Amino acid sequence: MTLRTLITFAAAMALTAGSAFAASHGGDIIFEKPVKGVIFSHKFHVEDTGLSCEMCHSRLFEMGRTTQEKADFVMESLYQGKYCGACHNGTLAFASNTRCATCHIGVKGQKRLSPGANHEKTGH
């Protein structure tokens, strides 16, 4: 192999490793409980706003998709500063009783994001 090929190969490895690192943040989570169609984007919260893992995962949330199993994962808890409400209180981020559709994409939004969604022909 030429040196140029070797460098190109190494660059490609680094890039894929970089994107693999990004996906390993946790990706998009779509909650189904207590209600369906609620999205959380790790990409937005980590890459676009620069939050670190400990900011949420030391106290507010466990890793591993367990939050939706919690019985108190309801809007009232958010209004009292639990879960997302720790930041989404109007000061650090938009208040959790505003802009509902940002997270509540609904069953329709969830269907659009699911694999195979493009095969669905929505008539009329």
Add this chain to the structure above:
Amino acid sequence: MDNKIDLNNSKNEGLENVPMQQRRDFLKMGLAITGIFAGGSMLSVASTFNRAHASDFAKKYPYNPHYSMVMRQDRCIDCERCMEACVKTNHVPNVHGAYRTTILEKETPDAIGGKREFIPVLCNQCNLPQCVRVCPTKATYKDKSNGIVMMDIKKCIGCLTCQEGCPYNARYFSEDKKAVDKCNFCIDTRLASGEKQTACAFACPADVRVFGDLSKQDDEVFKLVHQIEKTVWVLRPEAGTRPNVFYTKG
């Protein structure tokens, strides 16, 4: 003289000879195209010189109870629990396009942080129902005691003219019943056995759907429709059917 009317050669007699009383009656028909707005006043599309009020209509449509629903639209998050509850309670077939209630979606890209709105819709149990007017067999009718537009499925011939006539796309043909089906406010499946709410209103986790009785002044629905601080509207008032389902925010 030939008494047959020759449609090809008939003359337009013009308006000059129409008596004043007939002209007045015709203009008053403008009042027939209305919807109930906040504060209980009615908005007439055609004329402003004669304002009718909801209390006039209460006398004309003395349903007791006068079932009605208010949608607090800003709370809807499209969790679709209402749709699931309706399908389960009323045995709606799992067929594309078959629904008694559904959620419409409206994109709002220009709103602050704007994404979309979700709008629940169902049969509006109209006061002047177009579907009842066009049914050739009287298979659908407005129940005189409670105002619900009912189906008599024995008489339905499946012509689907009612479906065409409905401004709210509330009707669908049920292959199970071999008749047209639509929301009836769970009158047979829930209200008749003493439940106070329809299945959809009961299932909603965000209190979007407020179901109640417009004839009672202490009812939540009455208060929401008749308060004047927040806007209350109906869908497609221009259709002239005088719906019984109202929408508000806040």
